[in-house]
Amino acid sequence: MEKTSEVHMCERNIIDLEDFTAAEIRMVLDVAKKMKKIVCSDVKKLSNLRGRAIVNLFCEPSTRTRTSFELAGKYLGADVVSINASTSSIVKGESLRDTLKTIEAMGVDAVVIRHKAEGSAEYASKVITPIIINAGDGAHAHPSQALLDLFTIEQFKNRLEGLKVAIVGDILHSRVARSDIYGMTKVGMEVHLAGPKTLLPRFFQFDGVQVHENVEDAIKNADVVNVLRIQLERQQAGLFPSPREYARVFGINDERLKLAKDDVLILHPGPQNKGLEISNAVTYGKSSAIHEQVQNGVAVRMALLNLTLCGGEVD
Ligand code: NCD
Numbered sequence: 001m002e003k004t005s006e007v008h009m010c011e012r013n014i015i016d017l018e019d020f021t022a023a024e025i026r027m028v029l030d031v032a033k034k035m036k037k038i039v040c041s042d043v044k045k046l047s048n049l050r051g052r053a054i055v056n057l058f059c060e061p062s063t064r065t066r067t068s069f070e071l072a073g074k075y076l077g078a079d080v081v082s083i084n085a086s087t088s089s090i091v092k093g094e095s096l097r098d099t100l101k102t103i104e105a106m107g108v109d110a111v112v113i114r115h116k117a118e119g120s121a122e123y124a125s126k127v128i129t130p131i132i133i134n135a136g137d138g139a140h141a142h143p144s145q146a147l148l149d150l151f152t153i154e155q156f157k158n159r160l161e162g163l164k165v166a167i168v169g170d171i172l173h174s175r176v177a178r179s180d181i182y183g184m185t186k187v188g189m190e191v192h193l194a195g196p197k198t199l200l201p202r203f204f205q206f207d208g209v210q211v212h213e214n215v216e217d218a219i220k221n222a223d224v225v226n227v228l229r230i231q232l233e234r235q236q237a238g239l240f241p242s243p244r245e246y247a248r249v250f251g252i253n254d255e256r257l258k259l260a261k262d263d264v265l266i267l268h269p270g271p272q273n274k275g276l277e278i279s280n281a282v283t284y285g286k287s288s289a290i291h292e293q294v295q296n297g298v299a300v301r302m303a304l305l306n307l308t309l310c311g312g313e314v315d
Helices: 022-039 065-077 096-105 120-127 143-158 175-186 215-217 243-250 290-308
Strands: 053-058 080-083 110-115 133-137 164-170 190-194 208-213 224-226 265-267
Touching: 022 143, 022 175, 022 290, 053 065, 053 096, 065 080, 065 110, 065 133, 065 143, 065 215, 065 290, 080 133, 080 190, 096 120, 110 120, 120 133, 133 290, 143 175, 143 224, 143 265, 143 290, 164 175, 164 215, 175 190, 190 215, 208 215, 265 290
Parallel strands: 053 080, 053 110, 110 133, 164 190, 164 224, 190 208, 224 265
Antiparallel strands: none
């Protein structure tokens, strides 16, 4: 494995974990550990990115990802502006290209982009020069979410390699699942997927990942269960059984979780459809790390911004 001392992420775009090495993932997790101390301290301010400007361009709804990228930039001392598509010139018909060019003209150093089109982040990296960080492009990728999932697992389990993770739900439409699969397999986790046949990818190109139509097979002896949101907005009619049927067959509840290890860790990227993919009791139960995922999201995004914008050392 490459040594992290030989890894450089300065000026690197973050499009997907597909093109990350295990050493790069390790580096982000190590820096995030230091950043978490800042997030948990009374004075959340570093000067690593003082004088740098970051624009968050969010063309799809977001609470966690947008707020945490915004706070991450601010905690590092950067100036951060968030643009919401619904209050921008995009509603007047301005194209993504022109929007990006406009932002570039203002002298920003990085653009964090969320957009409903797969490939939009990569496209942005081709048309403008600031660093591009993908905050979710359609059903394609969500690298910072996958990194915060890994960070959270490691914080609770003290390791990643060899752990069994079950990812349950709407795999087909989930950018989180795709990025998780790349990240988790690269760090040596055993990945099992489960969901209704209609929500599993038809042509599955990942080696070393097991796909189950039966959720029980996937969560048996699992160390981690990552519950995905049913992406109602990305579905064509007919792919989805009734909510009650879904909850009955695939919903993660206390009864079903008895199949997993006693110390199983529950993740969910949020927002949750409670009572559909996850029960209230599991969300607020002893195994849940859903709240910690949100806190860790700020630390991981600080790490990504500091590394890619060449922000230097953190004590
Ligand atoms: C995810 C997203 O937007 O992809 N949410 C998030 O970023 N925390 C997952 C989802 O919307 O289901």
